[in-house]
Amino acid sequence: MLKLLxxxxxxxxxxxxxxxxxxxxxxxxxxxxxxxFFSGADKFTSPSSVYKLSQRDIFSLNGNNLGEILGYVPxxxxxxxxxxxxxxxxxxxxxxxxxxxxxxxxxxxxxxxxSQVDLSLIPNENIKSIExxxxxxxxxxxxxxxxxxxxxxxxxxxEISNYNIRFxxxxxxxxxxxxxxxxxxxxxxxxxxxxxxREQSDNDYEYIxxxxxxxxKKQRENAKYSNTNLSLxxxxxxx
Numbered sequence: 001m002l003k004l005l006x007x008x009x010x011x012x013x014x015x016x017x018x019x020x021x022x023x024x025x026x027x028x029x030x031x032x033x034x035x036x037f038f039s040g041a042d043k044f045t046s047p048s049s050v051y052k053l054s055q056r057d058i059f060s061l062n063g064n065n066l067g068e069i070l071g072y073v074p075x076x077x078x079x080x081x082x083x084x085x086x087x088x089x090x091x092x093x094x095x096x097x098x099x100x101x102x103x104x105x106x107x108x109x110x111x112x113x114x115s116q117v118d119l120s121l122i123p124n125e126n127i128k129s130i131e132x133x134x135x136x137x138x139x140x141x142x143x144x145x146x147x148x149x150x151x152x153x154x155x156x157x158x159e160i161s162n163y164n165i166r167f168x169x170x171x172x173x174x175x176x177x178x179x180x181x182x183x184x185x186x187x188x189x190x191x192x193x194x195x196x197x198r199e200q201s202d203n204d205y206e207y208i209x210x211x212x213x214x215x216x217k218k219q220r221e222n223a224k225y226s227n228t229n230l231s232l233x234x235x236x237x238x239x
Contacts, residue, residue: 050131051075052130053130065121067088067090067120075092076132077092079097089118090102090117092134092147093134094147098114099143102150103151104154115144121227121229123195123197125195126154126180128154130151131151154233157192157193157235158237160193163185166180174204175201176201177200177201178200179198180198182195197228198226198229199227201225202224204220206218
């Protein structure tokens with residue numbers, strides 16, 4: 001009986017030692033909030049390159065819609081499926097449009113059917129800035145963001161005081177006329193942004209028709225188009 005006692009004491013001591021180590025290795029971290037809203041990128045902390053266009057840059061570029069503006073950004077390829085208001089899709093870093101995420105104020109615009117966005121439907125009058133993020137964001141947005149992310153930022157309604165009305169118009173070749181009207185307002189804790197834009201054109205440009213060995217100059221017929229966009233966004237501050 002005396003020979004078994006030291007063994008029992010050593011065994012109990014060993015069990016208590018492991019329990020103490022396990023208890024001491026438990027750490028408590030701060031609360032981490034995870035959500036699906038993207039608030040923007042910092043070019044100094046971003047894992048990949050970030051290209052930003054300010055509102056001044058957007059107005060200085062020769063473009064009528066988002067697709068034409070993004071065509072000036074390095075590494076961006078915008079595919080046009082025709083002139084005027086035809087479909088426009090974007091591709092970053094040589095990947096297809098289905099691998100590029102387009103956000104509006106942090107909210108995803110990509111279609112759930114084909115993961116694409118028609119850029120020709122987004123006018124540039126109401127855009128405050130644009131962020132183009134190349135690569136490195138599939139961990140946030142899934143496989144759709146392998147090519148990159150385009151984040152469109154519109155006017156911040158919290159910065160609007162009283163009422164603000166904007167109007168712009170342009171006229172170009174082939175009887176192309178475009179105008180945009182924005183009405184921004186704020187009353188107490190409520191803000192709103194009403195935006196109306198319209199583009200129309202005869203679109204009757206000339207082209208070369210090859211008929212065998214003959215080349216004929218012709219003019220497009222029945223090519224008129226019109227595109228009207230109306231959007232309304234609001235903000236309610238509960239604080």
